[in-house]
Amino acid sequence: MEASNSSEKGRQLEICLEMFLRLICGLALAEYLSGAKDEKAEARLEDFKQRPSPSLGHYVEFGREMIRVLAKRPEQEAFLDEMVRWYFTGRGKLTKPATKLGNDLIRLRNVGAHGAAEERTDPERVNHMHSLLREVFLSAEGWLLANPFCCIKEKKKQPGKCEGTVVWFVGPMHRTQSGTLWTADRLDQSSSLLVTTPRGEHVRGVMDLGYLLQVDATMDPPKHHLFYGFSKSGEVVLQAPD
Numbered sequence: 001m002e003a004s005n006s007s008e009k010g011r012q013l014e015i016c017l018e019m020f021l022r023l024i025c026g027l028a029l030a031e032y033l034s035g036a037k038d039e040k041a042e043a044r045l046e047d048f049k050q051r052p053s054p055s056l057g058h059y060v061e062f063g064r065e066m067i068r069v070l071a072k073r074p075e076q077e078a079f080l081d082e083m084v085r086w087y088f089t090g091r092g093k094l095t096k097p098a099t100k101l102g103n104d105l106i107r108l109r110n111v112g113a114h115g116a117a118e119e120r121t122d123p124e125r126v127n128h129m130h131s132l133l134r135e136v137f138l139s140a141e142g143w144l145l146a147n148p149f150c151c152i153k154e155k156k157k158q159p160g161k162c163e164g165t166v167v168w169f170v171g172p173m174h175r176t177q178s179g180t181l182w183t184a185d186r187l188d189q190s191s192s193l194l195v196t197t198p199r200g201e202h203v204r205g206v207m208d209l210g211y212l213l214q215v216d217a218t219m220d221p222p223k224h225h226l227f228y229g230f231s232k233s234g235e236v237v238l239q240a241p242d
Contacts, residue, residue: 010112010126013133015241017105019226020137021059024083026212026227028066031079034207038069049230056109060102068092079207082143097139100132108132149213211236 032041044065051058064087071084071092078084087098094102108129112120119125216223228239 006121006123006126010120010129013126013129014109014112016133017109017129018056018059019224019241020133021056021063021101022226022228023213025059025063025066026209027080027083028063028070029227030207030209030212031070032066034079035073035077038072041065041069049234051229052232054229056106060106064098064102080143080147082146083140086140086143097136101136105129105132105136147207149209149215211238214238 029045032038044062048054048058048062054062067084067087070078070080071088075081087095089095108125111125112129212227214225216225223240225238225240228237231237
């Protein structure tokens, strides 16, 4: 991470933290919407829809509730089961990475955003945040790489399967693969999906991300538009990093 001073470095770290929280929320929401409804999750979703400008704390609470519901679903229905295990222990408690993400990093960020001027630029605070964020990212590497995100460039649909060209954005970076086959029924209006396939092997499962995460592959580097929240009319709002 390149930054000319502590203030700029802190700002970059805050952006990374927000993007990671929004990624988790978008992925968890996509899987939740693909299964049965849950009363508490629906209440949290409705509450989140009322917030036009969600705070990082709102993302933490929303993502946590979505993942909690996913942890209760039967194992055979799980798609992002590795993310669930990364977030919750078998007893339903927060893991160390989840605690650092939702508690420690948020606290450090809030000091930088709302504290006194000397606290915002304190190198010790910024370096601590950098260390914690790096630790959390590395701990999540397993489920991120096990579920690569890709963008469909070309596609044609046949009964029971889709075929086309995809560009991978996690795992083998920006590698184009032609003739990939996957089974899905909601890809007609979507160009982004998450797959269970390690390092470019045959696709074993697909989760359509719909309009929760999109990539503009025409940009260099590609521009990622992540789940941000909802409009007043209830439509999903995507937003790219600042």
